Amino acid sequence: MRHLLGLFILITILSFSCTTEDTNAWRGLEIPAHFPDPVFQVIVSEKGFELGRKLFYDPILSRDNTISCGSCHIQGSAFSHHGHDVSHGIDDRLGSRNAPAVQNMIWNSSFFWDGGVSHIDLISVSPIQNELEMDESFVNVIRKLNLKEDYRKLFKEVFGTDSVSGAYFLTAMSQFMSMLVTADSRYDRYVLGDATALDAVELEGKQLFEQKCASCHVGVLQSDFSFRNNGLKSEPFRDGGRYHVSLIESDKGKFKVPSLRNVAITAPYMHDGSLRTLESVLAHYALGVQKSSTLDPELEKNGVIGIPMSTEERTAIIRFLHTLTDDKFIRDPRFSEP
Ligand code: HEC
Ligand code: HEC
Known part of the structure; x- marks a missing residue:
């Protein structure tokens, strides 16, 4: 009996410490106290963020389904392409610019080295359509996603739509990228x-x-x-x-x-x-x-x-x-x- 009680207490303690230390638990988008106000206000839901995360790592976004955003933006190097002077894209084609870190994006007033994109929601169109990166048409990405039952289901869960639309695709990508906040050095x-x-x-x-x-x-x-x-x-x-x-x-x-x-x-x-x-x-x-x-x-x-x-x-x-x-x-x- 005492053994059982001890075991019971141990299990309770273990499950408690698991829940309090669960870094996976959804906390939403947190603005660090010592940061300025972000330039972009992005509303992030847990399911929207998870959909964006799945898309970010899915090579379906490239012409031959081999390259994902995560191929060039690697978490272990703060979502940059560590070790590559210029990025290597589809068919191992060489780009002309270095892949920057994707972090604290909502504080940027524009994106890419030349600021060629001025809204966070429009970021993904460029790498997808860039012939040296993913070399795919945006329209075709949306078509491919619509052919996948799991994506249709996820978009329905997050946005309530029956098909995958370009606008909601971009919103999901922004939700994932907005969450990439680094403020704990x-x-x-x-x-x-x-x-x-x-x-x-x-x-x-x-x-x-x-x-x-x-x-x-x-x-x-x-x-x-x-x-x-x-x-x-x-x-x-x-x-x-x-x-x-x-x-x-x-x-x-x-x-x-x-x-x-x-x-x-x-x-x-x-x-x-x-x-x-x-x-x-x-x-x-x-x-x-x-x-x-x-x-x-x-x-x-x-x-x-x-x-x-x-x-x-x-x-x-x-x-x-x-x-x-x-x-x-x-x-x-x-x-x-x-
Ligand atoms: C083949 C490698 C490659 C792939 C794949 C790729 N990127 Fe990039 N990314 C780059 C390079 C190179 C740049 C810099 C380009 C420039 O500034 O002209 C860049 C820039 C960016 C930036 C700008 C960051 C800043 O500080 O302004 C963001 C955000 C970004 N990429 C997100 C994405 C997303 C989202 C995807 C997938 C849809 C993606 N990238 C796919 C190489 C890649
Ligand atoms: C006149 C403005 C200016 C000053 C002053 C300046 N920088 Fe920069 N820094 C830039 C610009 C612009 C870039 C990007 C240039 C490019 O890629 O062509 C840059 C890029 C960098 C990078 C590369 C970051 C990356 O992700 O590739 C580092 C590191 C850096 N600067 C460190 C410093 C340090 C350290 C100092 C002081 C000793 C300094 N900078 C002073 C404007 C400046």
């Missing part, structure tokens, strides 16, 4: 009041970063989401960047200032993936900035090109950049392939 813990979260060198790096980098990489998201030329190339630019969208001559060679969250695990760097390590990024800003007619004025102050930094200063900044890694985010079971 050591840096965040420091910002939220834990003075011990960063060591002395990291704190020195944070200060240097705020002096030397935060005119563009500003605030808790390390970006003002503007378009700027940080001096990777001089004219003629191989990739016109923002110019492709605005057709304004003075936008040539400008790209979206990226957030630096999880930057230690998203190498290689820059729109073209041309810098392989954080050491080479810092060496670029200190010694490698190229002069051109659209070079950002922040990188050409008082006739000095680039950002003067000693080797120690660069090391401290790199140490700080490592504190932006959010291990929970890259292991969060809610975001993995279902």
Whole structure:
């Protein structure tokens, strides 16, 4: 009897601790207390999010059903394509740009390196139709999804429709991407009041970063989401960047200032993936900035090109950049392939 009672208590304790520690439990979209208001208000339901998650990992979105969004945006590297300078798409075709991290999307005012997409709901159309990425027509994706009974059933459950529509497909994708919030790095813990979260060198790096980098990489998201030329190339630019969208001559060679969250695990760097390590990024800003007619004025102050930094200063900044890694985010079971 005592044994049975003990077993009963043990089971109760175990099932209790399981429910309280269940990281899979639905919590909805949470806006971190120390973040600004998001640019996009996306209403997320659990079923809508789960549908978006299934779609994100489903190669049915590509022409030959081999490539999913998750093939290039890998959770373990904060949904970037770690190790690939430019992305490898369908038939192993090479793109011309590096796949950025998909994280904290609702705080971005536009998407892609050139800001070519200005609404979160429209993101998925580009990779699907891009001939170097998924090379499929949007209409055909919707047709293929409609042929699948499980998808028809899921869309009915989430949106109450009898068929899969393009608009609801895009809404489901936004619901998944909106949930990809990363805000739990050591840096965040420091910002939220834990003075011990960063060591002395990291704190020195944070200060240097705020002096030397935060005119563009500003605030808790390390970006003002503007378009700027940080001096990777001089004219003629191989990739016109923002110019492709605005057709304004003075936008040539400008790209979206990226957030630096999880930057230690998203190498290689820059729109073209041309810098392989954080050491080479810092060496670029200190010694490698190229002069051109659209070079950002922040990188050409008082006739000095680039950002003067000693080797120690660069090391401290790199140490700080490592504190932006959010291990929970890259292991969060809610975001993995279902
Ligand atoms: C073949 C690799 C590949 C596939 C497949 C792919 N992407 Fe991308 N993704 C990229 C590249 C490369 C970029 C940068 C392109 C650019 O800026 O011109 C990008 C950019 C993005 C961005 C912009 C992020 C930002 O900071 O602005 C989002 C969001 C995104 N992709 C989501 C998706 C979704 C959703 C899918 C599936 C429908 C998808 N991607 C499929 C390679 C890929
Ligand atoms: C004048 C604005 C500006 C300043 C100042 C600046 N950056 Fe950048 N940074 C950018 C832009 C724009 C990009 C994207 C450029 C591209 O890909 O063509 C970028 C890209 C990066 C990247 C690559 C991120 C990725 O995901 O590929 C890192 C890392 C980075 N910057 C770190 C720093 C550090 C560290 C400093 C200070 C030493 C700094 N930046 C100063 C504008 C700036």
